[in-house]
Amino acid sequence: MSMGEVELSCLAYAKMYLHASQFPRCSVNGLLLSSSAAGGAVCITDCVPLLHTHLSLAPITQLALTQVDVWCSQTQQRIVGYYQANACASDSSPTPCALKIAEKIFEQCNNAVLLMIDGEKMFPGCRVPPIVMYERKDARWALKDKHTIMLRQWEETCSIVNQLFSSGDQALLVDFDSHLDDITKDWTNQKLNAKIMELVSPANGNV
Protein backbone atom coordinates (compact mmCIF):
# COMPACT_ATOMS: atom_id res chain seq x y z
CA MET A 1 0.00 0.00 0.00
CA SER A 2 1.20 3.46 -0.75
CA MET A 3 0.94 6.94 0.69
CA GLY A 4 -2.59 8.34 0.64
CA GLU A 5 -4.19 4.92 0.72
CA VAL A 6 -6.49 3.94 3.53
CA GLU A 7 -7.33 0.40 4.47
CA LEU A 8 -10.40 -0.35 6.55
CA SER A 9 -10.45 -3.65 8.40
CA CYS A 10 -13.46 -5.88 8.75
CA LEU A 11 -13.42 -5.42 12.51
CA ALA A 12 -13.54 -1.63 12.29
CA TYR A 13 -16.19 -1.64 9.57
CA ALA A 14 -18.41 -4.16 11.34
CA LYS A 15 -18.43 -2.26 14.63
CA MET A 16 -19.15 1.08 12.97
CA TYR A 17 -22.02 -0.48 11.05
CA LEU A 18 -23.39 -2.13 14.19
CA HIS A 19 -23.12 1.15 16.09
CA ALA A 20 -25.12 3.05 13.47
CA SER A 21 -27.68 0.22 13.37
CA GLN A 22 -28.08 0.10 17.12
CA PHE A 23 -29.23 3.72 17.26
CA PRO A 24 -31.12 4.31 14.02
CA ARG A 25 -32.78 7.51 15.23
CA CYS A 26 -29.65 9.13 16.64
CA SER A 27 -26.47 10.58 15.28
CA VAL A 28 -23.61 8.37 16.41
CA ASN A 29 -19.86 8.84 16.35
CA GLY A 30 -16.65 7.08 17.21
CA LEU A 31 -12.90 6.97 16.79
CA LEU A 32 -10.88 5.03 14.24
CA LEU A 33 -7.76 3.30 15.49
CA SER A 34 -4.67 1.79 13.99
CA SER A 35 -2.27 -0.73 15.44
CA SER A 36 0.21 -0.23 12.60
CA ALA A 37 3.19 2.10 12.72
CA ALA A 38 2.79 5.68 11.55
CA GLY A 39 3.89 6.72 8.07
CA GLY A 40 2.79 5.51 4.65
CA ALA A 41 -0.71 4.18 4.29
CA VAL A 42 -3.33 4.36 7.01
CA CYS A 43 -4.52 0.98 8.23
CA ILE A 44 -7.67 1.32 10.28
CA THR A 45 -7.62 -1.85 12.31
CA ASP A 46 -10.24 -1.11 14.94
CA CYS A 47 -12.71 1.51 16.13
CA VAL A 48 -14.24 2.68 19.40
CA PRO A 49 -17.93 3.65 19.26
CA LEU A 50 -18.39 6.75 21.36
CA LEU A 51 -21.70 8.56 21.57
CA HIS A 52 -25.30 8.42 20.49
CA THR A 53 -26.49 11.49 22.38
CA HIS A 54 -25.46 15.14 22.39
CA LEU A 55 -22.51 14.71 20.08
CA SER A 56 -21.80 18.42 20.15
CA LEU A 57 -21.56 18.83 23.93
CA ALA A 58 -18.02 19.06 25.24
CA PRO A 59 -17.62 17.26 28.56
CA ILE A 60 -18.35 13.66 27.56
CA THR A 61 -16.56 14.03 24.24
CA GLN A 62 -13.46 15.32 26.01
CA LEU A 63 -13.71 12.55 28.56
CA ALA A 64 -14.05 9.89 25.90
CA LEU A 65 -11.13 11.23 23.84
CA THR A 66 -8.93 11.22 26.94
CA GLN A 67 -9.90 7.70 27.94
CA VAL A 68 -9.44 6.29 24.47
CA ASP A 69 -6.07 8.04 24.26
CA VAL A 70 -4.96 6.35 27.45
CA TRP A 71 -6.25 2.98 26.31
CA CYS A 72 -4.45 3.36 22.99
CA SER A 73 -1.12 4.00 24.68
CA GLN A 74 -1.71 0.94 26.85
CA THR A 75 -2.41 -1.21 23.79
CA GLN A 76 0.00 0.23 21.20
CA GLN A 77 -2.72 1.74 19.04
CA ARG A 78 -3.11 5.24 17.63
CA ILE A 79 -6.20 7.33 16.95
CA VAL A 80 -6.13 7.87 13.20
CA GLY A 81 -9.61 9.07 12.43
CA TYR A 82 -13.20 9.78 13.34
CA TYR A 83 -16.51 8.43 12.10
CA GLN A 84 -20.04 9.72 12.32
CA ALA A 85 -23.46 8.63 11.13
CA ASN A 86 -26.10 11.37 11.05
CA ALA A 87 -29.59 10.75 12.41
CA CYS A 88 -30.96 12.14 9.18
CA ALA A 89 -29.99 9.29 6.86
CA SER A 90 -30.33 11.37 3.72
CA ASP A 91 -27.65 13.80 4.86
CA SER A 92 -24.18 12.35 5.14
CA SER A 93 -22.24 15.60 5.16
CA PRO A 94 -19.85 16.29 8.05
CA THR A 95 -21.35 18.44 10.78
CA PRO A 96 -19.38 21.24 12.50
CA CYS A 97 -18.90 18.87 15.43
CA ALA A 98 -17.42 16.21 13.14
CA LEU A 99 -15.02 18.71 11.59
CA LYS A 100 -13.97 19.97 15.00
CA ILE A 101 -13.10 16.55 16.35
CA ALA A 102 -11.42 15.48 13.12
CA GLU A 103 -9.34 18.65 13.32
CA LYS A 104 -8.21 17.74 16.80
CA ILE A 105 -7.19 14.28 15.65
CA PHE A 106 -5.35 15.76 12.69
CA GLU A 107 -3.21 17.78 15.13
CA GLN A 108 -1.75 14.50 16.36
CA CYS A 109 -1.95 12.45 13.19
CA ASN A 110 -1.18 14.09 9.87
CA ASN A 111 -2.94 11.54 7.68
CA ALA A 112 -6.08 11.39 9.80
CA VAL A 113 -9.34 10.55 8.07
CA LEU A 114 -12.89 11.66 8.59
CA LEU A 115 -15.43 8.98 7.75
CA MET A 116 -19.13 9.67 7.32
CA ILE A 117 -21.51 6.73 7.18
CA ASP A 118 -24.04 7.06 4.39
CA GLY A 119 -27.32 5.98 5.96
CA GLU A 120 -29.08 5.73 2.62
CA LYS A 121 -26.78 2.89 1.57
CA MET A 122 -27.29 0.87 4.71
CA PHE A 123 -29.89 -1.51 3.37
CA PRO A 124 -29.49 -5.28 3.04
CA GLY A 125 -28.04 -6.25 -0.28
CA CYS A 126 -26.42 -2.92 -1.01
CA ARG A 127 -23.37 -3.60 -3.20
CA VAL A 128 -21.48 -0.49 -2.21
CA PRO A 129 -19.84 0.30 1.16
CA PRO A 130 -21.98 2.96 2.85
CA ILE A 131 -19.05 5.23 3.62
CA VAL A 132 -17.72 8.56 2.49
CA MET A 133 -14.18 9.48 3.46
CA TYR A 134 -12.50 12.84 3.81
CA GLU A 135 -8.84 13.76 4.19
CA ARG A 136 -6.99 16.94 5.07
CA LYS A 137 -5.88 18.76 1.94
CA ASP A 138 -4.98 22.45 1.58
CA ALA A 139 -6.24 23.37 5.05
CA ARG A 140 -9.67 21.83 4.58
CA TRP A 141 -11.35 18.43 4.56
CA ALA A 142 -11.71 17.15 1.01
CA LEU A 143 -13.44 14.10 -0.36
CA LYS A 144 -11.06 11.22 -0.73
CA ASP A 145 -10.72 9.45 -4.03
CA LYS A 146 -12.75 6.23 -3.70
CA HIS A 147 -9.97 4.29 -5.36
CA THR A 148 -7.60 4.97 -2.49
CA ILE A 149 -9.93 3.35 0.03
CA MET A 150 -9.38 -0.36 0.50
CA LEU A 151 -11.92 -2.70 2.01
CA ARG A 152 -10.39 -6.08 1.59
CA GLN A 153 -12.75 -9.06 1.36
CA TRP A 154 -15.80 -6.81 1.05
CA GLU A 155 -18.15 -9.75 0.38
CA GLU A 156 -16.87 -11.58 3.42
CA THR A 157 -17.19 -8.46 5.55
CA CYS A 158 -20.84 -8.07 4.51
CA SER A 159 -21.48 -11.71 5.28
CA ILE A 160 -19.89 -11.35 8.72
CA VAL A 161 -22.10 -8.36 9.52
CA ASN A 162 -25.16 -10.34 8.45
CA GLN A 163 -24.11 -13.24 10.65
CA LEU A 164 -23.76 -10.91 13.62
CA PHE A 165 -27.33 -9.74 13.09
CA SER A 166 -28.78 -13.21 12.67
CA SER A 167 -27.02 -14.55 15.74
CA GLY A 168 -28.15 -11.55 17.78
CA ASP A 169 -24.53 -10.70 18.57
CA GLN A 170 -25.00 -7.17 17.23
CA ALA A 171 -26.57 -6.41 20.62
CA LEU A 172 -23.19 -6.99 22.27
CA LEU A 173 -21.86 -3.67 20.98
CA VAL A 174 -21.20 -1.15 23.75
CA ASP A 175 -20.49 2.50 23.06
CA PHE A 176 -19.04 5.00 25.50
CA ASP A 177 -22.47 6.49 26.19
CA SER A 178 -23.83 3.06 27.16
CA HIS A 179 -20.77 2.51 29.33
CA LEU A 180 -21.57 5.69 31.27
CA ASP A 181 -25.11 4.41 31.79
CA ASP A 182 -23.67 1.19 33.22
CA ILE A 183 -19.95 1.16 33.90
CA THR A 184 -19.80 -2.61 34.07
CA LYS A 185 -20.18 -2.56 30.29
CA ASP A 186 -16.96 -2.65 28.31
CA TRP A 187 -16.53 0.11 25.71
CA THR A 188 -13.45 -1.64 24.35
CA ASN A 189 -15.82 -4.43 23.24
CA GLN A 190 -13.43 -7.32 23.95
CA LYS A 191 -16.25 -9.86 23.77
CA LEU A 192 -17.65 -8.61 20.48
CA ASN A 193 -14.16 -8.27 19.01
CA ALA A 194 -13.52 -11.94 19.80
CA LYS A 195 -16.78 -12.98 18.12
CA ILE A 196 -15.95 -10.99 15.00
CA MET A 197 -12.41 -12.31 14.78
CA GLU A 198 -13.81 -15.84 15.09
CA LEU A 199 -15.92 -15.19 12.00
CA VAL A 200 -13.03 -13.73 10.03
CA SER A 201 -11.37 -16.65 8.29
CA PRO A 202 -7.68 -16.88 9.19
CA ALA A 203 -6.72 -17.64 5.59
CA ASN A 204 -7.48 -14.10 4.52
CA GLY A 205 -4.60 -12.56 6.40
CA ASN A 206 -4.78 -8.81 6.82
CA VAL A 207 -8.48 -8.24 7.70
Added chain:
Amino acid sequence: ILSIPELFLLYRFTNYMRDKLRKWREENYRNSEQIVDVGEELINEHASKLGDDIWIIYEQVMIAALDCSRDDLAWSCLQELKRQFPDSHRVKRLAGMRLEALERYEDANKLYDSILQDDPTNTAARKRKISILRAQGKSSEAIRELNEYLEQFVGDQEAWHELSELYINEHDYAKAAFCLEELMMTNPHNHLYCEQYAEVKYTQGGLENLELARKYFAQALKLNNRNMRALFGLYMSASHIAASPKVSAKVKKDNVKYAAWATSQISRAYQMAGRGKKENKCSVKAVEEMLESMQITMS
Protein backbone atom coordinates in the same frame (compact mmCIF):
# COMPACT_ATOMS: atom_id res chain seq x y z
CA ILE B 1 -59.58 -28.19 22.92
CA LEU B 2 -57.09 -27.29 25.66
CA SER B 3 -57.03 -29.07 28.97
CA ILE B 4 -57.62 -27.13 32.18
CA PRO B 5 -53.94 -26.81 33.08
CA GLU B 6 -53.11 -25.79 29.50
CA LEU B 7 -55.84 -23.14 29.54
CA PHE B 8 -54.51 -21.90 32.84
CA LEU B 9 -51.00 -21.56 31.45
CA LEU B 10 -52.33 -19.80 28.40
CA TYR B 11 -54.18 -17.24 30.46
CA ARG B 12 -51.11 -16.69 32.61
CA PHE B 13 -49.02 -16.13 29.51
CA THR B 14 -51.50 -13.70 28.03
CA ASN B 15 -51.75 -11.72 31.23
CA TYR B 16 -47.99 -11.65 31.61
CA MET B 17 -47.52 -10.32 28.09
CA ARG B 18 -50.32 -7.84 28.50
CA ASP B 19 -48.74 -6.51 31.70
CA LYS B 20 -45.41 -6.18 29.94
CA LEU B 21 -46.98 -4.15 27.17
CA ARG B 22 -48.67 -1.94 29.72
CA LYS B 23 -45.42 -1.33 31.54
CA TRP B 24 -43.67 -0.37 28.32
CA ARG B 25 -46.56 1.94 27.44
CA GLU B 26 -46.62 3.66 30.82
CA GLU B 27 -42.87 4.14 30.94
CA ASN B 28 -42.70 5.27 27.34
CA TYR B 29 -40.11 2.72 26.29
CA ARG B 30 -39.28 2.64 22.63
CA ASN B 31 -38.27 -1.03 22.51
CA SER B 32 -40.12 -1.44 19.25
CA GLU B 33 -38.78 -4.83 18.18
CA GLN B 34 -39.86 -6.35 21.48
CA ILE B 35 -43.26 -4.69 21.34
CA VAL B 36 -43.80 -6.03 17.82
CA ASP B 37 -42.72 -9.52 18.90
CA VAL B 38 -44.98 -9.68 21.93
CA GLY B 39 -47.80 -7.61 20.49
CA GLU B 40 -48.08 -9.43 17.19
CA GLU B 41 -48.43 -12.77 18.92
CA LEU B 42 -50.98 -11.43 21.38
CA ILE B 43 -53.07 -9.88 18.64
CA ASN B 44 -52.94 -12.85 16.30
CA GLU B 45 -53.37 -15.66 18.81
CA HIS B 46 -55.04 -14.24 21.89
CA ALA B 47 -57.11 -11.24 20.85
CA SER B 48 -60.27 -12.62 22.46
CA LYS B 49 -58.64 -12.68 25.90
CA LEU B 50 -57.55 -9.07 25.87
CA GLY B 51 -60.93 -7.43 26.38
CA ASP B 52 -61.00 -3.71 25.87
CA ASP B 53 -57.24 -3.53 26.21
CA ILE B 54 -57.02 -4.68 22.64
CA TRP B 55 -57.54 -1.21 21.21
CA ILE B 56 -54.73 0.44 23.09
CA ILE B 57 -52.57 -2.54 22.26
CA TYR B 58 -53.37 -2.14 18.56
CA GLU B 59 -52.22 1.47 18.85
CA GLN B 60 -49.04 0.57 20.70
CA VAL B 61 -48.16 -2.25 18.33
CA MET B 62 -48.93 -0.13 15.30
CA ILE B 63 -46.51 2.59 16.36
CA ALA B 64 -43.84 0.00 17.15
CA ALA B 65 -44.45 -1.66 13.78
CA LEU B 66 -43.82 1.67 12.03
CA ASP B 67 -40.54 1.89 13.90
CA CYS B 68 -39.53 -1.53 12.58
CA SER B 69 -40.65 -0.91 8.99
CA ARG B 70 -43.42 -3.50 9.42
CA ASP B 71 -46.00 -1.71 7.29
CA ASP B 72 -48.01 -4.91 6.93
CA LEU B 73 -48.56 -5.12 10.67
CA ALA B 74 -49.07 -1.36 11.04
CA TRP B 75 -51.68 -1.42 8.28
CA SER B 76 -53.70 -4.26 9.81
CA CYS B 77 -53.65 -2.61 13.26
CA LEU B 78 -54.79 0.64 11.68
CA GLN B 79 -57.67 -1.08 9.88
CA GLU B 80 -58.93 -2.59 13.14
CA LEU B 81 -58.77 0.80 14.85
CA LYS B 82 -60.46 2.58 11.93
CA ARG B 83 -63.26 0.04 11.99
CA GLN B 84 -63.82 0.45 15.72
CA PHE B 85 -63.35 4.23 15.92
CA PRO B 86 -64.32 5.58 12.49
CA ASP B 87 -64.25 9.32 13.24
CA SER B 88 -61.51 9.43 15.81
CA HIS B 89 -58.82 12.11 15.63
CA ARG B 90 -56.56 9.85 17.57
CA VAL B 91 -56.80 7.17 14.89
CA LYS B 92 -56.39 9.80 12.19
CA ARG B 93 -53.14 10.82 13.84
CA LEU B 94 -51.99 7.21 13.65
CA ALA B 95 -52.80 7.17 9.95
CA GLY B 96 -50.68 10.29 9.66
CA MET B 97 -47.80 8.62 11.45
CA ARG B 98 -47.96 5.76 8.97
CA LEU B 99 -47.70 8.25 6.11
CA GLU B 100 -44.71 9.82 7.84
CA ALA B 101 -43.05 6.42 8.12
CA LEU B 102 -43.57 6.02 4.37
CA GLU B 103 -42.03 9.50 3.95
CA ARG B 104 -45.28 10.76 2.40
CA TYR B 105 -44.91 13.99 4.33
CA GLU B 106 -47.27 16.11 2.24
CA ASP B 107 -50.08 13.60 2.67
CA ALA B 108 -49.34 13.36 6.39
CA ASN B 109 -49.43 17.14 6.75
CA LYS B 110 -52.79 17.27 4.93
CA LEU B 111 -54.19 14.78 7.41
CA TYR B 112 -52.88 16.73 10.41
CA ASP B 113 -54.17 19.99 8.95
CA SER B 114 -57.63 18.47 8.63
CA ILE B 115 -57.50 17.43 12.30
CA LEU B 116 -56.47 20.96 13.28
CA GLN B 117 -59.26 22.48 11.22
CA ASP B 118 -61.70 20.39 13.18
CA ASP B 119 -59.95 20.93 16.49
CA PRO B 120 -57.35 23.72 16.63
CA THR B 121 -56.30 22.70 20.16
CA ASN B 122 -55.18 19.23 19.08
CA THR B 123 -51.62 19.27 20.39
CA ALA B 124 -50.81 15.80 19.05
CA ALA B 125 -51.36 16.89 15.44
CA ARG B 126 -49.32 20.04 15.96
CA LYS B 127 -46.43 18.06 17.38
CA ARG B 128 -46.54 15.61 14.51
CA LYS B 129 -46.19 18.49 12.08
CA ILE B 130 -43.12 19.63 13.97
CA SER B 131 -41.72 16.10 13.87
CA ILE B 132 -42.10 16.15 10.10
CA LEU B 133 -40.04 19.33 9.91
CA ARG B 134 -37.40 17.64 11.99
CA ALA B 135 -37.40 14.50 9.84
CA GLN B 136 -36.96 16.66 6.77
CA GLY B 137 -33.94 18.33 8.35
CA LYS B 138 -35.72 21.69 8.52
CA SER B 139 -34.32 22.52 11.95
CA SER B 140 -34.86 26.28 11.96
CA GLU B 141 -38.51 25.87 10.99
CA ALA B 142 -38.99 23.13 13.56
CA ILE B 143 -37.47 25.46 16.17
CA ARG B 144 -39.72 28.32 15.13
CA GLU B 145 -42.87 26.18 15.22
CA LEU B 146 -41.91 24.65 18.54
CA ASN B 147 -41.35 28.09 20.07
CA GLU B 148 -44.80 29.18 18.85
CA TYR B 149 -46.31 26.01 20.26
CA LEU B 150 -44.67 26.58 23.64
CA GLU B 151 -46.05 30.12 23.83
CA GLN B 152 -49.47 28.52 23.91
CA PHE B 153 -48.68 25.32 25.77
CA VAL B 154 -46.01 26.51 28.18
CA GLY B 155 -46.32 23.46 30.45
CA ASP B 156 -45.47 20.85 27.84
CA GLN B 157 -42.32 19.21 29.22
CA GLU B 158 -41.80 16.98 26.24
CA ALA B 159 -41.83 20.01 23.96
CA TRP B 160 -39.34 21.94 26.10
CA HIS B 161 -36.99 18.98 26.02
CA GLU B 162 -37.38 18.53 22.28
CA LEU B 163 -36.57 22.21 21.84
CA SER B 164 -33.47 21.94 24.00
CA GLU B 165 -32.29 19.03 21.84
CA LEU B 166 -32.87 21.03 18.66
CA TYR B 167 -30.90 23.98 20.03
CA ILE B 168 -28.05 21.71 21.11
CA ASN B 169 -27.87 20.27 17.59
CA GLU B 170 -27.72 23.78 16.19
CA HIS B 171 -24.99 24.73 18.69
CA ASP B 172 -27.23 27.44 20.14
CA TYR B 173 -26.20 26.65 23.69
CA ALA B 174 -27.60 29.79 25.32
CA LYS B 175 -31.11 28.94 24.12
CA ALA B 176 -30.67 25.27 25.01
CA ALA B 177 -29.72 26.38 28.52
CA PHE B 178 -32.89 28.47 28.71
CA CYS B 179 -35.06 25.45 27.85
CA LEU B 180 -33.26 23.30 30.41
CA GLU B 181 -33.76 26.04 33.03
CA GLU B 182 -37.51 25.82 32.39
CA LEU B 183 -37.33 22.05 32.80
CA MET B 184 -35.29 22.25 36.00
CA MET B 185 -37.76 24.73 37.49
CA THR B 186 -40.72 22.45 36.88
CA ASN B 187 -38.82 19.23 37.62
CA PRO B 188 -36.44 20.12 40.46
CA HIS B 189 -35.80 16.47 41.33
CA ASN B 190 -34.80 15.37 37.86
CA HIS B 191 -31.06 14.73 37.92
CA LEU B 192 -30.87 14.35 34.15
CA TYR B 193 -31.97 17.92 33.46
CA CYS B 194 -29.38 19.25 35.96
CA GLU B 195 -26.68 17.20 34.37
CA GLN B 196 -27.62 18.21 30.81
CA TYR B 197 -27.72 21.85 31.85
CA ALA B 198 -24.25 21.49 33.36
CA GLU B 199 -22.98 19.93 30.12
CA VAL B 200 -24.33 22.85 28.11
CA LYS B 201 -22.72 25.38 30.45
CA TYR B 202 -19.41 23.51 30.28
CA THR B 203 -19.60 23.55 26.50
CA GLN B 204 -20.23 27.30 26.47
CA GLY B 205 -16.94 27.67 28.32
CA GLY B 206 -15.37 30.48 30.26
CA LEU B 207 -14.78 30.61 33.99
CA GLU B 208 -18.30 31.68 34.98
CA ASN B 209 -19.92 28.91 32.94
CA LEU B 210 -17.48 26.34 34.27
CA GLU B 211 -18.38 27.29 37.84
CA LEU B 212 -22.06 27.02 37.03
CA ALA B 213 -21.39 23.68 35.36
CA ARG B 214 -19.62 22.42 38.44
CA LYS B 215 -22.50 23.51 40.66
CA TYR B 216 -25.08 21.77 38.52
CA PHE B 217 -23.04 18.60 38.16
CA ALA B 218 -22.87 18.59 41.96
CA GLN B 219 -26.62 19.16 42.17
CA ALA B 220 -27.25 16.26 39.79
CA LEU B 221 -25.11 14.06 42.01
CA LYS B 222 -27.06 15.12 45.08
CA LEU B 223 -30.22 13.98 43.30
CA ASN B 224 -28.65 10.78 42.03
CA ASN B 225 -25.24 9.82 43.33
CA ARG B 226 -24.80 7.19 40.64
CA ASN B 227 -24.93 9.57 37.71
CA MET B 228 -21.49 8.90 36.22
CA ARG B 229 -21.72 11.73 33.71
CA ALA B 230 -22.29 14.15 36.56
CA LEU B 231 -19.40 12.68 38.52
CA PHE B 232 -16.99 12.95 35.61
CA GLY B 233 -18.39 16.39 34.80
CA LEU B 234 -17.77 17.55 38.34
CA TYR B 235 -14.23 16.24 38.15
CA MET B 236 -13.50 17.92 34.83
CA SER B 237 -15.06 21.30 35.61
CA ALA B 238 -13.39 21.50 39.03
CA SER B 239 -10.04 20.53 37.49
CA HIS B 240 -10.31 23.19 34.78
CA ILE B 241 -11.26 25.89 37.30
CA ALA B 242 -8.38 24.92 39.59
CA ALA B 243 -5.97 25.05 36.65
CA SER B 244 -7.11 28.51 35.55
CA PRO B 245 -4.63 31.36 36.16
CA LYS B 246 -7.54 33.74 36.77
CA VAL B 247 -8.80 32.27 40.03
CA SER B 248 -7.90 33.21 43.59
CA ALA B 249 -5.89 30.86 45.76
CA LYS B 250 -8.99 30.00 47.75
CA VAL B 251 -11.06 29.13 44.68
CA LYS B 252 -8.19 27.03 43.40
CA LYS B 253 -7.89 25.20 46.70
CA ASP B 254 -11.64 24.53 46.88
CA ASN B 255 -11.77 23.17 43.36
CA VAL B 256 -8.75 20.96 43.91
CA LYS B 257 -10.72 19.50 46.82
CA TYR B 258 -13.84 18.95 44.70
CA ALA B 259 -11.78 17.31 41.97
CA ALA B 260 -10.04 15.08 44.48
CA TRP B 261 -13.36 14.02 45.96
CA ALA B 262 -14.72 13.26 42.50
CA THR B 263 -11.60 11.25 41.68
CA SER B 264 -12.02 9.07 44.73
CA GLN B 265 -15.69 8.49 43.93
CA ILE B 266 -14.87 7.59 40.34
CA SER B 267 -12.12 5.21 41.41
CA ARG B 268 -14.41 3.56 43.89
CA ALA B 269 -17.21 3.20 41.36
CA TYR B 270 -14.87 1.61 38.82
CA GLN B 271 -13.32 -0.69 41.36
CA MET B 272 -16.74 -1.96 42.31
CA ALA B 273 -17.69 -2.32 38.67
CA GLY B 274 -14.50 -4.18 37.88
CA ARG B 275 -15.03 -6.78 40.58
CA GLY B 276 -15.35 -10.23 39.13
CA LYS B 277 -15.81 -8.99 35.60
CA LYS B 278 -12.83 -9.99 33.56
CA GLU B 279 -14.08 -8.38 30.42
CA ASN B 280 -14.12 -4.76 31.53
CA LYS B 281 -10.64 -4.69 33.02
CA CYS B 282 -9.51 -2.62 30.05
CA SER B 283 -11.93 0.21 30.65
CA VAL B 284 -11.18 0.17 34.38
CA LYS B 285 -7.45 0.42 33.72
CA ALA B 286 -7.97 3.23 31.25
CA VAL B 287 -9.92 5.29 33.76
CA GLU B 288 -7.38 4.76 36.50
CA GLU B 289 -4.53 5.87 34.34
CA MET B 290 -6.49 8.82 33.01
CA LEU B 291 -7.24 10.05 36.52
CA GLU B 292 -3.58 9.66 37.49
CA SER B 293 -2.31 11.56 34.47
CA MET B 294 -4.78 14.40 34.94
CA GLN B 295 -3.72 14.80 38.55
CA ILE B 296 -0.14 15.24 37.48
CA THR B 297 -1.01 18.01 35.03
CA MET B 298 -3.05 19.82 37.65
CA SER B 299 -0.27 20.21 40.19
